[in-house]
Amino acid sequence: MSIKILVINGPNLNLLGMREPDIYGSTTYDGLLELISAEADRLGIEVTFFQSNHEGDIVDSIQRAYRKIDGIIINPAAYTHTSIAILDAIKAVGIPTIEVHISNPDLRENFRKTSFIRPACIATIKGKGLQGYVEALKSLYKYLTDN
Numbered sequence: 001m002s003i004k005i006l007v008i009n010g011p012n013l014n015l016l017g018m019r020e021p022d023i024y025g026s027t028t029y030d031g032l033l034e035l036i037s038a039e040a041d042r043l044g045i046e047v048t049f050f051q052s053n054h055e056g057d058i059v060d061s062i063q064r065a066y067r068k069i070d071g072i073i074i075n076p077a078a079y080t081h082t083s084i085a086i087l088d089a090i091k092a093v094g095i096p097t098i099e100v101h102i103s104n105p106d107l108r109e110n111f112r113k114t115s116f117i118r119p120a121c122i123a124t125i126k127g128k129g130l131q132g133y134v135e136a137l138k139s140l141y142k143y144l145t146d147n
């Protein structure tokens with residue numbers, strides 16, 4: 001049975017490639033899904049995607065993953081800096097999770113320096129553009145096959 005990974009993207013990431021290319025690049029959200037899917041195929045991983053602009057829907061998607069999904073990659077976007085609910089959901093399901101940020105929030109405004117999600121994750125990858133998701137997939141694959 002193949003490894004199942006869920007990739008969750010938070011608010012406004014559906015706008016990738018349409019605005020702020022200087023920060024987030026010019027690849028669209030669909031382009032991101034293609035990039036991740038290509039790497040998942042190479043690794044023989046089953047990957048599913050979820051994007052929402054709503055905190056509760058993201059919590060629901062994490063809860064649905066319980067006992068169905070082996071690993072989660074999440075870019076909670078702005079909820080990174082505010083959401084105890086997403087932190088609690090990741091802790092509650094106990095699924096190995098990697099946090100990804102396209103930009104490096106530490107080098108931006110002060111309010112982006114805190115991640116509420118970080119304590120529940122096995123790793124954080126930031127500032128590597130969309131390639132960060134590919135790196136997260138490889139790391140999660142290694143973690144899940146080693147453990």
Ligand code: CA2
Pocket residue numbers: 011012013014015016017018019020024075076077078079080100101102103104105112
């Ligand atoms: O660098 C990241 O990946 C962020 O998670 C992106 C969030 C931001 O609030 C975090 O501090 C860092 C914002 C996502 C907004 O995405 C857009 C994409 C294209 C155009 C406009 C917004």
